[in-house]
Amino acid sequence: MALISKDDPGRELLLMGNEAVARGALEAGISVAAAYPGNPSSEIIGSLAEVAEDMGIYVEWSVNEKVALEVAAAAAVSGLNALVAMKQNGLNVASDFLMNLNLTGIRGGLVLVVCDDPSGISSTNEQDSRILVKSADLPLLEPSTFHEAKDMVRFAFEVSREINNVCMIRSVTRISHARGNVTLGPLPSARPKPHFDTNIILSALPASLTHPTAHRRFRQAKRLLADSTFNSYQGPDTPELLVITCGSGYLFSQEAVRLLGLESRVGLLKIGTTWPLPEELILSRLRDAGRVLFIEEVDPFLEDNVLELFAEHNTTLPKVSFLGKKSGTVPDLGELSPGLIIGILADLMKVSRPHADEAYSSTATDALRNFAPARSLAFCPGCPHRASYWAVKKALALDGRDGVVFGDIGCYALGVLATGFHQSKTLHAMGSGTGMASGFGMLGRFGATQPAIALCGDSTFYHAAIPALLNALHHQSDLLMIILDNSATAMTGFQPHPGSSVNAMGSQAPAVVIEDLCTSLGLKTVIGDPFDLDESAVTIYELLQESGTKVLILRQMCALVGAKKGPRRYTVTVDQDKCLGDECGCDRFCTRVFRCPGLNWDVSLKKARVDEAICAGCGVCADICPSHAIVRERA
Amino acid sequence: MDQIHGLDELSRRVLDKGLCASCGSCVGRCPYVTEFKGRTVVLHRCTVEHGRCFAYCPMTFFDPEAASRMVFGTRAEASGIGRYEDVKASRATDETVAEAAQGGGTVTSLLIAALNSGMIDSAVLTSSIPGEARGRGFVGTTVAEIASCSGSKFAGSHSLSVLREALDQGRSRIGVVALPCQVRSLRKMALYDLKQEKLRERVPLVIGLFCNWAFSPRQFAEFLGKELGLGHIGKIDIPPPPAQVLEVETQGRTVSVPLDLVRPMIQDACRVCPDMTAEFADVSVGMYEGRPGWNTLVVRTAAGAGVVGEALAAAGLETDVFPSENLEHLKEASEQKRTRAAQ
Ligand SMILES: Cc1cc2nc3c(=O)[nH]c(=O)nc-3n(C[C@H](O)[C@H](O)[C@H](O)COP(=O)(O)OP(=O)(O)OC[C@H]3O[C@@H](n4cnc5c(N)ncnc54)[C@H](O)[C@@H]3O)c2cc1C
Ligand code: SF4
Ligand code: SF4
Ligand code: SF4
Ligand code: SF4
Numbered sequence: 001m002a003l004i005s006k007d008d009p010g011r012e013l014l015l016m017g018n019e020a021v022a023r024g025a026l027e028a029g030i031s032v033a034a035a036y037p038g039n040p041s042s043e044i045i046g047s048l049a050e051v052a053e054d055m056g057i058y059v060e061w062s063v064n065e066k067v068a069l070e071v072a073a074a075a076a077v078s079g080l081n082a083l084v085a086m087k088q089n090g091l092n093v094a095s096d097f098l099m100n101l102n103l104t105g106i107r108g109g110l111v112l113v114v115c116d117d118p119s120g121i122s123s124t125n126e127q128d129s130r131i132l133v134k135s136a137d138l139p140l141l142e143p144s145t146f147h148e149a150k151d152m153v154r155f156a157f158e159v160s161r162e163i164n165n166v167c168m169i170r171s172v173t174r175i176s177h178a179r180g181n182v183t184l185g186p187l188p189s190a191r192p193k194p195h196f197d198t199n200i201i202l203s204a205l206p207a208s209l210t211h212p213t214a215h216r217r218f219r220q221a222k223r224l225l226a227d228s229t230f231n232s233y234q235g236p237d238t239p240e241l242l243v244i245t246c247g248s249g250y251l252f253s254q255e256a257v258r259l260l261g262l263e264s265r266v267g268l269l270k271i272g273t274t275w276p277l278p279e280e281l282i283l284s285r286l287r288d289a290g291r292v293l294f295i296e297e298v299d300p301f302l303e304d305n306v307l308e309l310f311a312e313h314n315t316t317l318p319k320v321s322f323l324g325k326k327s328g329t330v331p332d333l334g335e336l337s338p339g340l341i342i343g344i345l346a347d348l349m350k351v352s353r354p355h356a357d358e359a360y361s362s363t364a365t366d367a368l369r370n371f372a373p374a375r376s377l378a379f380c381p382g383c384p385h386r387a388s389y390w391a392v393k394k395a396l397a398l399d400g401r402d403g404v405v406f407g408d409i410g411c412y413a414l415g416v417l418a419t420g421f422h423q424s425k426t427l428h429a430m431g432s433g434t435g436m437a438s439g440f441g442m443l444g445r446f447g448a449t450q451p452a453i454a455l456c457g458d459s460t461f462y463h464a465a466i467p468a469l470l471n472a473l474h475h476q477s478d479l480l481m482i483i484l485d486n487s488a489t490a491m492t493g494f495q496p497h498p499g500s501s502v503n504a505m506g507s508q509a510p511a512v513v514i515e516d517l518c519t520s521l522g523l524k525t526v527i528g529d530p531f532d533l534d535e536s537a538v539t540i541y542e543l544l545q546e547s548g549t550k551v552l553i554l555r556q557m558c559a560l561v562g563a564k565k566g567p568r569r570y571t572v573t574v575d576q577d578k579c580l581g582d583e584c585g586c587d588r589f590c591t592r593v594f595r596c597p598g599l600n601w602d603v604s605l606k607k608a609r610v611d612e613a614i615c616a617g618c619g620v621c622a623d624i625c626p627s628h629a630i631v632r633e634r635a
Numbered sequence: 636m637d638q639i640h641g642l643d644e645l646s647r648r649v650l651d652k653g654l655c656a657s658c659g660s661c662v663g664r665c666p667y668v669t670e671f672k673g674r675t676v677v678l679h680r681c682t683v684e685h686g687r688c689f690a691y692c693p694m695t696f697f698d699p700e701a702a703s704r705m706v707f708g709t710r711a712e713a714s715g716i717g718r719y720e721d722v723k724a725s726r727a728t729d730e731t732v733a734e735a736a737q738g739g740g741t742v743t744s745l746l747i748a749a750l751n752s753g754m755i756d757s758a759v760l761t762s763s764i765p766g767e768a769r770g771r772g773f774v775g776t777t778v779a780e781i782a783s784c785s786g787s788k789f790a791g792s793h794s795l796s797v798l799r800e801a802l803d804q805g806r807s808r809i810g811v812v813a814l815p816c817q818v819r820s821l822r823k824m825a826l827y828d829l830k831q832e833k834l835r836e837r838v839p840l841v842i843g844l845f846c847n848w849a850f851s852p853r854q855f856a857e858f859l860g861k862e863l864g865l866g867h868i869g870k871i872d873i874p875p876p877p878a879q880v881l882e883v884e885t886q887g888r889t890v891s892v893p894l895d896l897v898r899p900m901i902q903d904a905c906r907v908c909p910d911m912t913a914e915f916a917d918v919s920v921g922m923y924e925g926r927p928g929w930n931t932l933v934v935r936t937a938a939g940a941g942v943v944g945e946a947l948a949a950a951g952l953e954t955d956v957f958p959s960e961n962l963e964h965l966k967e968a969s970e971q972k973r974t975r976a977a978q
Binding site for chain 2: 585
């Protein structure tokens with residue numbers, strides 16, 4: 001039985017932050033959970049999907065974040081508890097609906113967990129989603145520990161049901177992906193039967209009526225959060241420095257204070273309910289603090305809001321000097337770390353830093369030890385994207401008109417880097433590549449001669465590229481859409497999507513076949529194998545010579561899925577007698593240009609060789625070696 | 636070696652300036668340069684500092700003195716039609732050869748004699764691509780294969796790219812029919828032989844063609860197809876002056892296209908090329924203006940004299956005197972190209 005569904009109240013378990021969130025949702029008695037995968041949020045729905053059958057809940061990987069929120073909202077307006085999870089970029093996709101849902105409200109419980117990715121380790125940006133929550137007039141909670149993550153979800157559902165509106169939770173990578181102890185609570189035994197009350201119309205319009213309602217609900221939330229135990233103060237009554245912190249910042253600050261022995265000089269005000277703020281608590285602490293330091297990840301959200309509060313009450317408060325991102329004391333971007341906070345506090349308090357060993361043994365660091373490593377910035381061995389990008393590069397060179405590749409979000413976003421030969425020239429949001437290509441393909445009338453390619457993966461195709469493709473088709477834009485179909489949402493952990501024949505809960509599901517969809521629209525649709533490099537290049541070239549909107553599906557299984565499914569296709573070796581190495585005739589084409597990690601450059605021999613442990617056995621490199629030194633045999 | 640660079644420099648000096656002669660010598664040796672529909676395409680950067688692409692390209696640099704010393708054992712002759720032993724009128728005796736040939740079939744006859752005598756074991760030629768004006772490289776190893784390549788393709792054809800194929804097949808006596816730029820490339824290969832492939836010994840016979848210009852393969856194809864609406868191009872002929880036309884066989888008829896219309900399609904490389912008569916070949920062959928069915932044959936080296944001797948002995952070729960006023964006229968035309976190129 002999976003850990004998160006253990007019916008063993010009081011038991012302590014080591015859970016990942018995202019699993020703790022999932023457990024909290026189970027304890028809150030959710031019926032429905034939906035999400036579109038996106039790191040660092042993916043494991044929330046992933047772990048719920050695993051226990052869906054046992055727990056009798058409905059879990060889905062939705063086609064995109066907006067639909068996920070809509071699916072969850074349907075449950076919540078019918079009186080159920082529903083959880084929806086996404087990453088920060090996903091909140092943008094969902095925001096159109098969120099900014100209207102907040103006006104109509106709900107009737108059950110709806111908790112939206114958004115996991116921010118400070119430093120953008122697996123994201124295009126490091127946007128702070130809290131800003132959006134504030135403008136939505138919704139309450140926001142931020143967990144600092146794993147156990148708290150679980151309990152906050154339960155509390156969020158209570159708040160949501162109480163105020164009849166969405167309650168938001170913001171996590172960050174270091175909470176979502178690290179592990180810590182969580183004490184289990186009881187699981188509910190019964191769930192309500194859904195019913196949509198047709199006597200009430202849920203319409204955001206007219207705003208003149210719904211906006212005041214939203215404000216009223218927000219004020220109600222403010223009262224509920226004011227005395228929350230998720231907010232706490234520890235430290236002397238009149239600290240030399242008051243640290244106001246939230247989320248992972250609290251964990252780091254607590255550790256830093258302990259390691260520097262500053263418990264009697266520095267006070268820690270931990271805020272778990274970051275919006276709306278527990279004003280009384282904060283004002284009372286500001287009265288006794290001459291100096292305040294804000295520790296939080298990404299934007300100065302807490303900082304701005306506390307400064308606003310201070311300004312409102314400035315006539316009754318003593319002078320306070322504020323330090324944080326605005327003063328330049330704390331970096332205004334990127335992830336924080338225990339070491340960073342130790343440095344800041346040591347400087348401010350004029351104490352010396354502890355030895356590195358000691359700092360390393362800190363529990364905060366321990367908790368982060370199994371933190372997911374940053375994705376490497378190259379395609380995996382045997383990855384079909386490498387082959388696809390080479391084919392694209394070659395086709396554009398053969399074409400000679402300086403064609404432009406509009407890239408998209410997924411593993412293949414790495415195509416802006418050397419691993420994709422720098423072929424993708426734009427990278428923004430899900431589906432934006434096709435939208436931009438659609439626009440660029442209309443510029444021929446002004447004399448543009450460069451052909452346009454929109455590159456997107458299968459998951460992204462379903463998520464957001466279809467409307468852009470329809471736009472291109474309808475306006476007869478000259479573009480070639482290349483769908484890199486590796487039959488997986490590989491970047492985030494192989495969640496099924498509408499093209500899969502199973503759903504999140506493992507049951508059979510009808511697959512929406514990309515080529516069927518495209519041909520039914522009347523689009524010229526060609527299917528190719530990226531591993532057939534030369535043929536793919538010529539196919540791309542030929543499609544680029546045609547006008548109008550065309551689709552090429554380059555289909556080949558993700559190397560990681562392939563590795564899971566079966567043995568290698570080929571055993572690959574380098575015949576070093578034939579290898580030309582860095583001489584004229586090759587110049588290390590395999591290791592310098594093609595760069596599959598399965599191939600190594602032997603510096604002393606000046607020859608290439610296959611790293612058997614890493615090579616995925618795709619055999620593609622045998623086709624690119626100019627001297628036929630790479631030999632592949634059917635494994 | 637200090638004058639030899641790599642691919643970046645080849646791009647800068649030749650490709651980016653549109654000065655590629657489509658000789659094909661840089662193509663097919665490595666993953667970085669390829670030919671596609673008549674265009675020389677660079678696929679990726681190469682970091683080799685002294686590369687064959689640059690070294691063997693006729694348009695990067697050419698040292699006539701070094702080439703002359705190697706080919707003729709003497710100083711270069713920088714006037715007229717270059718260094719030669721003899722100039723003759725010539726034609727094939729075999730009717731089928733003469734029939735299929737561009738001029739008198741001299742080139743094909745010489746090749747057959749060279750193959751039959753064992754002087755060469757293979758020939759790097761230019762065969763036609765059905766329906767297209769440009770040709771492509773072809774390695775012929777039989778009389779029939781050699782005969783199948785008769786006729787001139789007037790667009791650059793990258794035919795030297797298949798020299799690699801012949802070398803990889805282990806051929807040790809390769810004859811090549813080459814345009815003047817290609818002759819220069821072949822001589823540079825023999826001079827610098829960067830990979831010690833014994834290129835000098837392995838290419839014992841270079842038959843040069845006279846050439847005033849060739850068309851840029853892509854532009855010419857686009858012109859014929861898009862501008863003139865001509866499909867499926869067959870044989871192309873340039874009748875002697877004062878015709879001033881190009882006769883293009885297309886789908887069962889012959890269309891005369893004024894030369895002035897197609898001149899813009901001439902490769903820029905040809906406008907700066909000083910060599911009309913393939914001055915560094917073993918023998919050079921051109922048309923015989925005013926004597927249809929005959930060629931002008933310039934014998935330049937012992938190897939050239941040898942192959943002509945073989946062909947005469949085998950009765951595949953007949954020769955006649957080439958009048959001195961014709962020779963003067965040829966030298967003048969050759970000088971004019973030299974002068975135009977220098978401008
Ligand atoms: C682009 C071009 C321009 C020419 N310009 C002139 C000119 O201005 N004045 C003149 O007198 N003669 C010119 N010639 C030469 C002439 O057309 C004949 O090729 C020559 O007279 C030999 O005739 P032949 O009957 O002996 O050839 P054939 O026996 O028909 O043999 C022709 C040979 O030429 C080779 N060949 C054909 N096309 C090409 C090519 N594009 N590149 C390299 N090799 C090729 C073939 O491999 C074949 O072996 C030119 C030829 C070409 C290809
Ligand atoms: S591409 Fe082939 S010849 Fe070149 S380094 Fe790799 S194995 Fe050697
Ligand atoms: S076969 Fe070659 S390209 Fe494929 S994984 Fe192995 S080393 Fe990489
Ligand atoms: S230097 Fe050699 S390997 Fe590099 S592009 Fe030129 S011919 Fe190819
Ligand atoms: S002239 Fe020949 S060697 Fe030079 S770039 Fe063109 S095809 Fe290559």
